[in-house]
Amino acid sequence: MSSSTSPALSVPSVDGGVLEGKNDDHGGVIVEMTNEPLDPVVYVSLLKASLSHWEQQGKRGIWIKIPIELANLVEPTVKEGFYFHHAEPKYLMLARWLPSTPNTLPANASHRVGIGAFVLNEKNEVLVVQEKSGKFRGTGVWKFPTGVVEEGEDICDAAVREVKEETGIDSKFLEILAFRQSHQSYFEKSDLFFVCMMQPLSEDIQPQEAEIEAAQWMPYEEYAAQPFVQKHELLRVISDTCLAKKNGSYSGFSPVPTTTGFSKKNAYLYVNT
């Protein structure tokens, strides 16, 4: 193959050309490949020239983001000394550390984050569901609505969303009562699970068709007395914590909106107020 077979290039030509990248704040370079097809031979020439160029410039970490449409460039990138850093459905991020000093590039995301919602109404009834799939399917166990916090979503918003999705109930986030960290929850990843105290803002339950077999308001004592809850230490401690909260003798963490001042982005600090 010669470079003339390459259909469309949004990068400089191979003659003395290098891949276009943005400098990051840590002495590194980030190259985001566009979706346009690129002849692997041309790519390798550009990559080799770029690496020499960056080395001369004293660059440290080099990031190359390859969209899934250009999966044919993954192997040549690995051959130039890059490793897999992280991936999302649409792209793979590869990295290479140029200096001879130890690699200080940040680690990949290590945790998934989930929530369980303790929604208690004024009659001391708790909102519980039975799931259509997963390990509790067909067991008759009633449990709190639970779910995964989505990318970029605040924990307090995720709890409101999951309660609404699974049961149709509107609710207000009050506080985090407790959280659990567990490991190897799927493949090598860890898990942080936040137990959220919620105040219901509506009454009528509409169970989610796809995931929820049944949903109801249940007297708290009945929920807590389930053998499934009593048998499992973790659930028992959570249940005791919820009971203490119900009785007014517990305080968890509430979200306080703050700006970091560095990035001017808003972020919630969860603290015992």
Added chain:
Amino acid sequence: MSSSTSPALSVPSVDGGVLEGKNDDHGGVIVEMTNEPLDPVVYVSLLKASLSHWEQQGKRGIWIKIPIELANLVEPTVKEGFYFHHAEPKYLMLARWLPSTPNTLPANASHRVGIGAFVLNEKNEVLVVQEKSGKFRGTGVWKFPTGVVEEGEDICDAAVREVKEETGIDSKFLEILAFRQSHQSYFEKSDLFFVCMMQPLSEDIQPQEAEIEAAQWMPYEEYAAQPFVQKHELLRVISDTCLAKKNGSYSGFSPVPTTTGFSKKNAYLYVNT
């Protein structure tokens, strides 16, 4: 290329053969490719045959884990309809959802987890450091020791490790005073940062050569009075929380070891005890 050029196969032959996989708990199959070289043509035949086989069996999510040594198999896997699920330095995990129903495979890990350590001694002095790199380099700012929680590491252990690594001080984890969730902290990933109250078990500071410019015990009031702390709302709230804790008028979350009963694995529940 013919299959006879393939050096070593730990998978069944192409004649009616399929890739070896393990069934998972959700009606899916996990295929872990070994490091041995595999002719891509042979691989594609096996993969096509396997997909037909799994479809007939009514399988749902198909996972293929490709070690970085076999990066040449990434493109053919994508061509068979797989997407990138997640990656670590040594491997890429691809996934494909076979049924016509919506894809319910779990999302990738979304959060990095970090700690900041509030180490207060009996003289009301707090352990602070100046860093050699990062945004505070050369600013003269004194800050708490901080660090990233490693894969599979408990938050309480990470705090002890980071304090020891950065300052040489032995310490005991007491409780989590607060935590912050922020988004887009690097690339698309989010960040959970836990402020940990620690009790020092030693006195003599040995700053870490590679990362720490200087470390010292500093009167708490002097730390809190730094313009850098006062200027940033987030740091001010954290500082106020630490002060409240110092004065005995605050309670955070302490780790309680529990077994889940499902997996028999230990996991810490962090709760206001």
